[in-house]
Amino acid sequence: MAVRHASGASASFLPESLVMHASLELQPVLASQYDRKRTEFVIHALEIIPWAQTYEDNEKRAPRSVKAAVAAATATARTDTRVCNICSTVGHIARTCPSRPKNEDDEETPRWALAGIVAGCITEEDSIVDSGASAHLVKHSSMLYAAGDATRQARLREKVDGETHWIELRNFNHAPKMAINLISLGTLMLQGCNLAGKNNRHAVMIDDDVVMYFHL
Known part of the structure; x- marks a missing residue:
C-alpha cells in the first residue's frame, strides 16, 4: 500500500x-x-x-x-x-482493463497445471517439467555456459530409451536456492517442442525425436 x-x-x-x-x-x-x-x-x-x-x-x-x-x-x-x-x-x-470483454466461458473453464519429473527418483540433479513456470531455472551454475550471454544455455544429462545423452536448452537462469532444476513447458513449446505419448510414456519431443521422458 x-x-x-x-x-x-x-x-x-x-x-x-x-x-x-x-x-x-x-x-x-x-x-x-x-x-x-x-x-x-x-x-x-x-x-x-x-x-x-x-x-x-x-x-x-x-x-x-x-x-x-x-x-x-x-x-x-x-x-x-x-x-x-x-x-x-x-x-x-x-x-x-476493467472494460476488457469477458469470455462467458472463463468462469466455467477449469484452470490446471502440469508438472512432471524427468527421472525415476528426485535428486538435486534431476529436473521437473512445469507448465506453470515462466522460465527455466537451474540449481548449479556449473551446468550453465555462455554465462555472459543474455540467453544462457544449460546442458542437462537425460536418459532416453536406455541411452544417456546431453540435451541443451536455451534461456536458463541460475537459481541456487531451488531444490531441483525447473524446466518451463511453455518455454519448451515456444522453442518448437511438443508433448506426446511415446513407448507408453510421456515425452517432450521435437518432430519425431524424444528430448526427454517424464513421469506425472
Whole structure:
C-alpha cells in the first residue's frame, strides 16, 4: 500500500515492477513467484516483497536490496505512461482493463497445471517439467555456459530409451536456492517442442525425436 500511495499510480503495475527492478540474481527466482493472471495486485505485491526479502536474507547477499527494488518500482510507477490498448487511458494495461470483454466461458473453464519429473527418483540433479513456470531455472551454475550471454544455455544429462545423452536448452537462469532444476513447458513449446505419448510414456519431443521422458 505504501508503494501504491507514494506512486499515485494503478496498483496493477506493482507486482510486475517489483520483479523488473529486482537484482539480476533475484529476478529469475522472483519471476517464478509472479503470477500475471492474478488481479488482486496489492495483495500479490505484499506476498512477493517478504518472500524476496527472506530469499536475500538466506543468501546473505544483497547487491540490490528489496527495499531498493520497491523504491525503483515506486519511481517507475510515477512516470509510467503506458496506455491501455482497450480504453486508451493511462494507469493500467489491456490485460487488467476493467472494460476488457469477458469470455462467458472463463468462469466455467477449469484452470490446471502440469508438472512432471524427468527421472525415476528426485535428486538435486534431476529436473521437473512445469507448465506453470515462466522460465527455466537451474540449481548449479556449473551446468550453465555462455554465462555472459543474455540467453544462457544449460546442458542437462537425460536418459532416453536406455541411452544417456546431453540435451541443451536455451534461456536458463541460475537459481541456487531451488531444490531441483525447473524446466518451463511453455518455454519448451515456444522453442518448437511438443508433448506426446511415446513407448507408453510421456515425452517432450521435437518432430519425431524424444528430448526427454517424464513421469506425472
